Amino acid sequence: xxxxxxxxxxxxxxxxxxxxxxxxxxxxxxxxxxxxxxxxxxxxxxxxxxxxxxxxxxxxxxxxxxxxxxxxxxxxxxxxxxxxxxxxxxxxxxxxxxxxxxxxxxxxxxxxxxxxxxxxxxxxxxxxxxxxxxxxxxxxxxxxxxxxxxxxxxxxxxxxxxxxxxxxxxxxxxxxxxxxxxxxxxxxxxxxxxxxxxxxxxxxxxxxxxxxxxxxxxxxxxxxxxxxxxxxxxxxxxxxxxxxxxxxxxxxxxxxxxxxxxxxxxxxxxxxxxxxxxxxxxxxxxx
Amino acid sequence: xxxxxxxxxxxxxxxxxxxxxxxxxxxxxxxxxxxxxxxxxxxxxxxxxxxxxxxxxxxxxxxxxxxxxxxxxxxxxxxxxxxxxxxxxxxxxxxxxxxxxxxxxxxxxxxxxxxxxxxxxxxxxxxxxxxxxxxxxxxxxxxxxxxxxxxxxxxxxxxxxxxxxxxxxxxxxxxxxxxxxxxxxxxxxxxxxxxxxxxxxxxxxxxxxxxxxxxxxxxxxxxxxxxxxxxxxxxxxxxxxxxxxxxxxxxxxxxxxxxxxxxxxxxxxxxxxxxxxxxxxxxxxxxxxxxxxxxxxxxxxxxxxxxxxxxxxxxxxxxxxxxxxxxxxxxxxxxxxxxxxxxxxxxxxxxxx
Numbered sequence: 001x002x003x004x005x006x007x008x009x010x011x012x013x014x015x016x017x018x019x020x021x022x023x024x025x026x027x028x029x030x031x032x033x034x035x036x037x038x039x040x041x042x043x044x045x046x047x048x049x050x051x052x053x054x055x056x057x058x059x060x061x062x063x064x065x066x067x068x069x070x071x072x073x074x075x076x077x078x079x080x081x082x083x084x085x086x087x088x089x090x091x092x093x094x095x096x097x098x099x100x101x102x103x104x105x106x107x108x109x110x111x112x113x114x115x116x117x118x119x120x121x122x123x124x125x126x127x128x129x130x131x132x133x134x135x136x137x138x139x140x141x142x143x144x145x146x147x148x149x150x151x152x153x154x155x156x157x158x159x160x161x162x163x164x165x166x167x168x169x170x171x172x173x174x175x176x177x178x179x180x181x182x183x184x185x186x187x188x189x190x191x192x193x194x195x196x197x198x199x200x201x202x203x204x205x206x207x208x209x210x211x212x213x214x215x216x217x218x219x220x221x222x223x224x225x226x227x228x229x230x231x232x233x234x235x236x237x238x239x240x241x242x243x244x245x246x247x248x249x250x251x252x253x254x255x256x257x258x259x260x261x262x263x264x265x266x267x268x269x270x271x272x273x274x275x276x277x278x279x280x281x282x283x284x285x286x287x
Numbered sequence: 288x289x290x291x292x293x294x295x296x297x298x299x300x301x302x303x304x305x306x307x308x309x310x311x312x313x314x315x316x317x318x319x320x321x322x323x324x325x326x327x328x329x330x331x332x333x334x335x336x337x338x339x340x341x342x343x344x345x346x347x348x349x350x351x352x353x354x355x356x357x358x359x360x361x362x363x364x365x366x367x368x369x370x371x372x373x374x375x376x377x378x379x380x381x382x383x384x385x386x387x388x389x390x391x392x393x394x395x396x397x398x399x400x401x402x403x404x405x406x407x408x409x410x411x412x413x414x415x416x417x418x419x420x421x422x423x424x425x426x427x428x429x430x431x432x433x434x435x436x437x438x439x440x441x442x443x444x445x446x447x448x449x450x451x452x453x454x455x456x457x458x459x460x461x462x463x464x465x466x467x468x469x470x471x472x473x474x475x476x477x478x479x480x481x482x483x484x485x486x487x488x489x490x491x492x493x494x495x496x497x498x499x500x501x502x503x504x505x506x507x508x509x510x511x512x513x514x515x516x517x518x519x520x521x522x523x524x525x526x527x528x529x530x531x532x533x534x535x536x537x538x539x540x541x542x543x544x545x546x547x548x549x550x551x552x553x554x555x556x557x558x559x560x561x562x563x564x565x566x567x568x569x570x571x572x573x574x575x576x577x578x579x580x581x582x583x584x585x586x587x588x589x590x591x592x593x594x595x596x597x598x599x600x601x602x603x604x605x606x607x608x609x610x611x612x613x614x615x616x617x618x619x620x621x622x623x624x625x626x627x628x629x630x631x632x633x634x635x636x637x638x639x640x
Contacts, residue, residue: 055532079535086529090392092522094580099309104522107535120308124300137307139580159534241503 004031005053005081005162011061011259014044014051014219021047024061027199029212030165034189035197036206039216040240045199046087046167048216050196053084053165065163079107083161087168089152093139097151098136101126104158130184146177153184154208164188166198170205178202182209207231207254215239217277230254315582322577322590326374329597333370334362369495373596373613375503376490377566379556381592382514384567385574386549387583389525391454394628397568398437398553401458404562405465406436408487408496411513412469415484418474426502432556436461437550465640490563490614492600499559506555511589514548518583521545552611563599564614565621566592571623572593595620 007029014022022044029035029052039045050056052063053056054070063070070078083104091100105119106128106155126134130150142217149169156164169185170178188194188212200206206213207227214224215231217239223230236244242259249256326467334346341358348355349362374613384397396403413569414420420428440458469488486494509634520541523531532538553567570592574584599616 003382053533075532075537076535076613079533084529086527086533089530090525092392092525092580096307096311096580099302099311099580100526102304102308103523103526104534106519107529115308120301120304124304127304128300133303136300156533157362202532258322 002167004193006031006064006066007082007163007195007197008064009048009052009058010064012048012051012058012063013060014047014056014058020059020219022051025219025221027052027214027220027221027224029195029197031195032193033195033211034186034209035195035212035214036200036210037197037216038200038203038206038239039215040116042215043239044219045216047198049084049165049167049197053082054078055084066197076107079159079161081195082163082165083159084151085156085158085164085166087171091148094139094141097132097136097154098123098127098138100140101150101154101158107159122160123158126154129157129188130154130223142230146171146174146180149173149177149181149186152164153181157188161194163195163197166196168199168201171201178205185209203231203236203257204249204254207256210254231257293606302392303556311581314579315587317560318578319587319590320596322574322587324599326590326593329594329601330370330374332596333373333601334366337361337366337600338598341380362573368497368500368525369492369600370488370597371482371516372495372500372503373492373600374593375500375507376556376563377570377593377596378507378511378559378589378595379592380563380566380586381574382511382589383551383553383556383569384592385571385588386514386521386545387567389569389584390545392525393452393455393570394572395455395625396458397571397606398549398566399562399565399567400462400625401455401463402465402624403433403437403440403458403550403553404567405462405469406434407557408562409465409468411558412472412476412484415487416472416480420496423502426555426558429512429558433554433557434435434547435548436465437546441546486561487557489612490561490566491594491612492603493612494612495560503555503559506552510548510551514545514552514585515583517541517545517548518585521585522583536620560596561612561614564618565625566595566617569621569624570595 002240007087009025009027011024011026012022013020013024022190025048027048037045038048047056051058054063054073054075065078065082102119102123105115105122108119108122109115124133127136130153132147132150132154135147135151140148140233143151152167156166164185166185169181173181182205185196185198189196210227212225213227213230214221215235222238223235231246233244233246236257237247244260245258247258248253248254331343331346335341335343339357339361341362345355345358346362349358349367380399384399387396387398387401390396407429411425411429414425415429438459440454443457473481473484473488482494485491520536523534523536524538524541524545527540532555563629570588571584574588574591578584595617596613599620600613603611603613603616
């Protein structure tokens with residue numbers, strides 16, 4: 001349906017000023033699939049996403065969009081292929097929903113060309129897809145957090161790009177709105193073949209919705225691949241420094257991470273290893 | 288009258304989108320049109336009324352180049368250059384000001400608050416008193432100084448990813464420094480330089496001439512359309528740098544173009560009539576209140592600026608028995624609003640435009 005776009009970071013080194021955050025990193029975003037990037041705070045995942053969206057020029061290496069260096073392409077041309085929803089976008093005071101969503105059409109408008117019916121139609125489709133048509137005339141700053149996030153996604157959809165990058169699209173949303181937003185992105189991926197890559201905080205939702213999971217720590221990729229293979233107790237320890245138990249999600253079969261804290265654990269930490277050993281033994285006996 | 292509610296389709300959304308866009312466009316055109324008519328009315332009033340009243344027919348006669356006894360001098364030589372200068376400087380201050388206010392999403396980020404006008408004044412006073420330069424050189428110097436101040440505030444504030452409030456605080460500091468330069472130079476000035484130098488302190492139209500109106504007219508004709516053509520970029524920039532870049536706007540280049548065009552208008556406006564206090568500061572917020580969140584506020588703000596200067600100058604001439612500088616009137620209007628904004632910002636942290 002859409003052209004498969006390749007997005008690819010090649011040995012990129014990223015940072016702000018003298019501070020290096022990501023050091024010569026390679027990352028391939030699989031076309032037509034959903035990629036989730038997870039990692040501890042300040043591990044460089046948002047920085048990496050910004051570089052993939054040509055917002056942050058790498059001090060070494062290159063980001064390639066369809067084989068071409070993205071930082072040297074005309075920015076408007078990139079914007080017709082690749083969309084980005086930043087972590088905290090700003091809605092101008094009092095702006096109406098449909099007006100904000102219309103701004104996603106900016107890359108499709110030339111210096112002289114007028115607003116066309118095709119632009120109106122793209123905005124209408126974006127409003128429908130995110131289910132915010134009934135809010136079209138409302139000011140964005142009067143909406144709830146969940147509605148506002150849908151409106152911002154609608155703006156990115158109006159851009160009609162084959163690749164969509166999102167920086168923590170579910171932050172500040174309650175659990176039902178988180179699932180709403182992720183379902184919406186999954187629909188988009190299934191129906192239009194849009195390549196989605198996003199930074200997510202929630203490991204379990206990331207494992208459920210992503211086809212491809214990238215785990216980062218200290219500016220490096222610790223593991224990348226199928227969520228079932230990537231999200232292990234070992235990965236969680238290496239990425240977050242946290243002990244956990246990973247079990248299959250009873251609903252979806254995707255890995256479910258259960259963190260182990262110092263409190264409220266039925267099994268005492270010292271008994272944990274014994275219990276695990278017993279489990280292995282039991283398993284062996286059953287086997 | 289039956290509508291299918293159960294089955295939403297893109298057709299409904301399309302009509303909603305189109306209707307919304309038309310409504311916004313109509314409102315913008317309506318508000319801007321009414322403002323333009325009001326400006327024309329104020330312009331006409333300031334040509335007709337004064338110590339002597341001239342009928343519209345007499346004024347029209349002068350405007351179309353006929354010889355009308357009495358009116359030809361009073362209207363043609365005194366009132367007309369003054370009203371034209373008021374109109375043009377008001378346009379400059381309003382349009383230039385709202386660019387800064389919307390770009391920084393803060394009404395306090397007005398060029399007359401953050402020292403851009405004061406920078407132009409300081410350079411001009413220095414040029415007149417110390418270097419003894421003529422009218423044109425002084426204007427060029429003022430323009431260069433205004434640009435330098437704007438860019439240095441910008442660099443100082445943005446170097447470490449700075450924000451609006453930081454830029455405003457730095458700007459207020461820069462304004463105070465430039466003000467000190469102005470005061471120092473004036474205190475050392477020779478008596479014959481004082482009238483020329485004083486104009487750069489308080490905005491004044493009492494000695495408006497055609498010679499002085501021409502450069503600002505040129506600026507409005509060249510930079511006005513340029514700024515209006517950048518209005519769409521300004522609207523995109525208001526969503527924050529990252530979102531603007533994400534939808535394909537060359538952020539740095541757009542911002543630089545906007546700053547240069549806006550500063551050009553401000554500097555030429557200042558050169559023609561001095562830094563008429565608070566016109567930039569008031570015009571943007573008034574225009575945005577009238578307009579609501581529809582379309583670009585640049586042209587409406589210019590019209591509000593023109594209206595402010597025309598009306599304030601008319602009051603300054605005739606309302607108080609003595610001819611006051613126009614900046615005294617706008618200053619009296621603007622200062623309470625500044626206090627109000629500062630109080631509100633210390634309470635809620637918000638002084639958005």
